[in-house]
Amino acid sequence: MCSRGSKIRKGRESGFTLLEALAGLVLVAVAAGAIADAIVGILKRSYVTIEVTRVSDESERFAAAFTQAGKSATSWAVYSDRAAYLADPVGNVSVQGNALVFQDQLPTGTKIIEMFEYDPVAQTLSRYENSLSQPRSLLNKVVPTKDRTTVFGQDLGLVQAHWTVQSPYELMDFEAYGNPLRMR
């Protein structure tokens, strides 16, 4: 009796059986899968938030540059596009368009040209300073805001821009206003 009892006891204390270990592994795998799914979801949403914030900040900086240019400009004009501006900067001035040119003058007399341009084909909104070939800043996936056909416009002397960024995660509307010349 004593010998048989000790054998049984020893057998019970020899660890898990294969079935128990497999059941444990399945449970752990299910739990790990659920946790991993939750973590991946959280990471994805964090990435989306970071991307949306980055795109939003870019447009905010663009709007700030627009307002700042409007504050210091000695003159500005809206054109239908870049070609219209280059062809005749005086005669082709428009009420609405996809090119906006601010002109500023330093105390030394040096003129500074700052152009904001929307390209409807490439769907880009860019800002140029002096050189019209190299943009200082560029926004991608931009379209005019709903119910508008162009990005820039003027209304009784108030120069303004309305654009929408179509990011893969969120649609973002932006507006910017420039200081009218008569308020200087």
Next chain:
Amino acid sequence: MNLKSSLGRKMLAPVFPRSRQLGGFALLDPLVGILVFASVMAGAINLWRLAEYKCACARIDARVAQILRENADYVTYVAYDLLPADGTQPRSGFLLHPLDRDTGRYKDIYPFTVTAAVTTTGAGTPAEAKQIILTLSYNTAPDPQAADSPLQTIRTNVLERVKD
């Protein structure tokens, strides 16, 4: 013989605990381990979810600040005669437009309105001026179910315009 048998007992004595050590974990050991692991994971995930919620709040705050900045710029620069009248809503819409993966369309969430409170002083005189306060109200849920109102209200400082 006596000495040998007593030594033999001493030598055999540690054998029983050793067989216990080789017997694997007790049922309680992995249960405690799982409990600790589950507690840590629950805490970590809740912390992460809180951070995510704070990120969403920050995103809404940034959008609210952006809309108020845009409207404040408009009120600051627009022609005096085009200033919004008292009680009007210069702008309304939705704060965020996230993409709905199922439909492939952008959703409209968190409706908002911007209301102008305009006080005119010296009306009809050369010193006529207007003090304007913009109030942005938004709902964090389009269809509030909770007893407490999710309506949030943000006001700007007084914006003053003088009729030239």
